[in-house]
Amino acid sequence: MKFGGTSMAGTERIRRVANIVRRQQAARDGKLQEVAVVVSAMAGETDRLVNFCREANALYDPAEYDVVVASGEQVTSGLLALTLQSLGCKARSWLGWQMPVRTVEAHAKARIDSIDTPAMVASMEAGEIAVVPGFQGISDNGRVTTLGRGGSDTSAVAVAAAVKADRCDIYTDVDGVYTTDPRIVAKARKLKAVTYEEMLELASVGAKVLQTRSVGLAMKEGVRVQVLSSFIDDDATPADELPGTLIVSEAEMNELVEKGEMERQLVTGIAHDKNEAKVILTRVPDKPGAVAHIFEPLAAASINVDMIIQNVGRDKGETDVTFTVPQADLARAQALLKDKRGDIGFNRIITDSRIAKISVVGVGMKSHAGVASTMFRALSDRGINIQAISTSEIKISVMIDEDETELAVRVLHTAYGLDAEDEAA
Ligand code: ASP
Numbered sequence: 001m002k003f004g005g006t007s008m009a010g011t012e013r014i015r016r017v018a019n020i021v022r023r024q025q026a027a028r029d030g031k032l033q034e035v036a037v038v039v040s041a042m043a044g045e046t047d048r049l050v051n052f053c054r055e056a057n058a059l060y061d062p063a064e065y066d067v068v069v070a071s072g073e074q075v076t077s078g079l080l081a082l083t084l085q086s087l088g089c090k091a092r093s094w095l096g097w098q099m100p101v102r103t104v105e106a107h108a109k110a111r112i113d114s115i116d117t118p119a120m121v122a123s124m125e126a127g128e129i130a131v132v133p134g135f136q137g138i139s140d141n142g143r144v145t146t147l148g149r150g151g152s153d154t155s156a157v158a159v160a161a162a163v164k165a166d167r168c169d170i171y172t173d174v175d176g177v178y179t180t181d182p183r184i185v186a187k188a189r190k191l192k193a194v195t196y197e198e199m200l201e202l203a204s205v206g207a208k209v210l211q212t213r214s215v216g217l218a219m220k221e222g223v224r225v226q227v228l229s230s231f232i233d234d235d236a237t238p239a240d241e242l243p244g245t246l247i248v249s250e251a252e253m254n255e256l257v258e259k260g261e262m263e264r265q266l267v268t269g270i271a272h273d274k275n276e277a278k279v280i281l282t283r284v285p286d287k288p289g290a291v292a293h294i295f296e297p298l299a300a301a302s303i304n305v306d307m308i309i310q311n312v313g314r315d316k317g318e319t320d321v322t323f324t325v326p327q328a329d330l331a332r333a334q335a336l337l338k339d340k341r342g343d344i345g346f347n348r349i350i351t352d353s354r355i356a357k358i359s360v361v362g363v364g365m366k367s368h369a370g371v372a373s374t375m376f377r378a379l380s381d382r383g384i385n386i387q388a389i390s391t392s393e394i395k396i397s398v399m400i401d402e403d404e405t406e407l408a409v410r411v412l413h414t415a416y417g418l419d420a421e422d423e424a425a
Pocket residue numbers: 004005040041046047072134135148149150151152153
């Protein structure tokens with residue numbers, strides 16, 4: 001089980017969490033279930049700690065930064081263990097260095113290498129609930145490390161993989177993964193299940209339920225993940241009956257469809273992302289090496305390029321190249337490209353951050369024609385102009401004017417038959 005920062009914000013909420021954990025542990029067939037709980041720091045706490053580091057030393061040492069920011073999870077893990085004990089449960093915390101959770105690579109963005117679980121498993125077998133602070137680990141030379149922001153999701157999946165858990169339940173402030181943002185489309189539906197690949201695509205194009213890295217790890221390790229709400233009453237459907245959204249392999253998804261528990265859809269979800277910006281370089285020489293000259297400096301500066309289109313060359317042996325970068329990197333990208341103008345040889349650089357990327361995602365489109373044309377037709381019927389297109393095996397993304405984001409999402413949600421049926425009807 002994993003609980004995020006909103007669920008852990010304050011002793012009252014921690015008591016609610018403790019209740020959910022106690023119910024999960026409750027005996028089945030006369031035997032207590034073995035439960036490990038991974039927790040985040042209280043909401044806002046990690047930001048507060050990061051600010052302290054900045055104030056103390058603008059050029060802070062990442063190793064000491066880790067000592068400071070890892071403390072938020074130490075507090076909540078201890079508090080949850082105490083609260084569980086107050087409810088009559090046996091519980092203890094297992095800090096990153098105690099288990100230990102061994103990590104590799106740099107401070108502040110460490111990756112989990114291995115987790116030693118025998119002691120923790122023995123204590124769980126003896127009926128003790130294991131409470132594990134997320135986000136933290138220990139380096140080869142024994143220093144505290146952290147996994148990068150949002151890393152508790154990854155901690156939870158890694159612990160689940162290490163103990164070969166039946167399931168990793170991620171409790172959060174939403175009750176599952178939806179076909180699209182319910183704030184935009186009132187008829188958005190909660191999905192019973194999505195595949196790892198779909199979740200990765202949805203997460204990387206704006207659906208921010210889980211840290212993307214945790215989904216990649218779950219896929220690699222075959223951990224079954226469920227996303228569900230922690231804001232529930234005592235009589236809520238038990239987690240074992242899968243009230244949330246399951247994230248599973250394609251094979252398990254196919255089984256669910258065969259058993260009639262899931263409907264086969266061409267498109268599973270629609271995501272939108274307003275955080276990209278468009279860059280156009282005009283009159284780039286149309287010859288081998290030209291695009292390499294553009295994208296090499298961006299790659300060297302770790303600027304992630306997403307959509308790319310190169311227009312058909314004009315008669316003078318020139319072409320326009322359009323691509324997108326994260327809005328936050330636009331100024332840097334612009335400066336770099338101007339710097340390399342001599343090597344690249346473009347005429348003008350035109351940028352626009354008032355664009356949005358709309359993506360339709362679904363494993364169902366692998367084996368079906370016509371998914372893209374449905375998208376293009378639906379958008380054009382509403383007069384929405386497509387500025388760029390990119391695709392993967394299970395995703396089609398288009399770039400449009402930012403002002404048309406909500407309209408586009410609604411139109412596509414209907415076009416792919418994703419709208420929930422009217423309850424009154
Ligand atoms: N507390 C850390 C953060 O805010 C890790 C997490 O909550 O996932 O980034």
